[in-house]
Amino acid sequence: MKIRCFIRCIVMLIGLLGFMSVQALAAPQDEAGKQLPQIDYLQGVVLKVQPLTQLKKVQGMSGAELVDIRLTAGEETGKEIKVTNYKMDRPGFDLHPAAGDKVIVAVSQEAGGKTYHLADYDRMPYVYVLLGAFALTLIAVGGKVGIKSLFVVCFAIFIILQGMIPLILGRHLNLILATWLTSALIAVVTQITVSGWNAKTWGAIAGTVGGVAVAGLLAVLSIQAMHLTGLDNEEAIMLKVTYLADIDFQEVLFAGIVMGALGAVMDVAISIASAQYEIKSSCPQYGFKELYKAGINVGRDVMGTMSNTLVLAYLGSSLPLLLLLSAQEHVPLLRIVNLNLIATEVARTITGSIGLICSIPLAALATGFFLSQKR
Template structure:
């Protein structure tokens, strides 16, 4: 557990964020405080596009130091984000915070949704709905509860179980296939979380491997955080998507086998599910490993450039955290395969209850007023009714 030090909580300046368009850029060159670098100062004229100052044109200075990690270079027509401090409705101070990138991410999101609609059809529409449900659950349930200091692992497991249940119910309907996928997903995620907790505790992972975790010490809410719990919660969420994919693939395959061969028994269905799971297992495990490796490429390049000894690398808190994250998620994915196969084989092969079908008898002749129910003939009277030609007459 950790808490922000007394009196050291970060105080954010009161201000507003606006979108603006660059109209004109004037560049001047001067000597840099950094050796052998040239400092460029830009005087940028922008037009505010949002907020109460919409349409107002102002000039904003923009200094660069030659460091590409921090420098921003603008051209006329660029859209930028302004951070402005207001006082009595007037601008007190303003600077350019960053490029406006949301337009391009919005275009990419639209392309993603169109691909789902065109290729997936109704299933694609359902996928968009479930994606929205997942986003709402994270934004309005998971994160607010974590910010209030609730147990990270417990909250995350409950949210993941609810998200998986809603996702499978919307995509596949409420049936045995979805129930089997939910059980398999929940089991796999729980295993991943428990393994991460056990390995992380034994390896004494701190939960401060990322800079953002340390910054939580200074938030104004002064919340007590279980940083190890946050680490394990992140591992559970990271494994959820891959485990859901595997569970639904296996449950769907078993259902299709049962439809194609109604006489298939439980053992046959379980074997079919395990075969599908074994094929998916290798690729999905690689997916998790490659996803975590892809986010750590700059760090790995640093280790290689400075020829850091392997013994030191694998014992760093940051590296050990990523190893535990990848391996725990992969093991949870693997465990979800037999759980889903066994559950789906049992549920999908359950015998259905036969419905009683009433025998149809000749209709009673129509009569005025109230319609009388046709009388069922006595057994001795069956001989008076017409019978098929291929049956012997009694």
């Protein structure tokens, strides 16, 4: 038991140190050449809001208001400033502050001194509340397993933000290779941390890697065959035009499909492996055939709900698009289904679901094989 715990710690430590080293190497080497104006962002709270009717006739603006703000962070904590908040009748961009609201203030250095602008609402306090509720719920319900689950969630976020993304931006690593490495590392560390070093974990890892590999292969084929560009939303287009002109957004789309399917595939693989592990513990006389059959039966039950989970997740994120298309009754179905955005979502959903389904026999086979061995 001590040896197993030691091996688990070594694996986790190697993974963390490896990606921390990669992240250090992936840091951009040359920041010169991009002389952007320095803008600082400070937190503040709204004290008072007054309408400015005399500015309604400004071109492109539908109105304005004078906002009194007290800064609550930085060197100017406690300072009260006045900011003009312009409105353009654009719901996605207009801010409607009220007294007591927490906001973000953009501070820029200009020739005449500092200039303050109302940037956005300060949503982080409420994000922290949600994160705290999430962590407490995990620990209260799961106990030690909940703590492990919290660790693997943080690990996955850390690897993506501090490993994968810096590799792409700093070293221009091939995005497909970076996605495979990241997915494999997340799958291995997650399964070992949650389930331990045993046959159940090995089978779950094999099922996860196999299912994600199938989803990735289908994603590559779909992107090429359907001529998907990866530029299916405003954020992707903005990145292509401004900062990431040299990056292939078809690879970005591939990475999104694989990372989106990874969580569901891991869930299915560990569910099957855990069921087989418990059956073997209760019935030691069972061999490979019985364990494989049990794993397949469990996988079939899980398959229906998990495939539905992927479909509902993608449909939920695309609900505004569905409403937009449904409201335009004069647009023919042929045109709708051939839109790049629609075809992309279809490919994302179907490839992820197929990868999930393929992980079921793979996990059942691998776990049944490992559990049926004498040692």
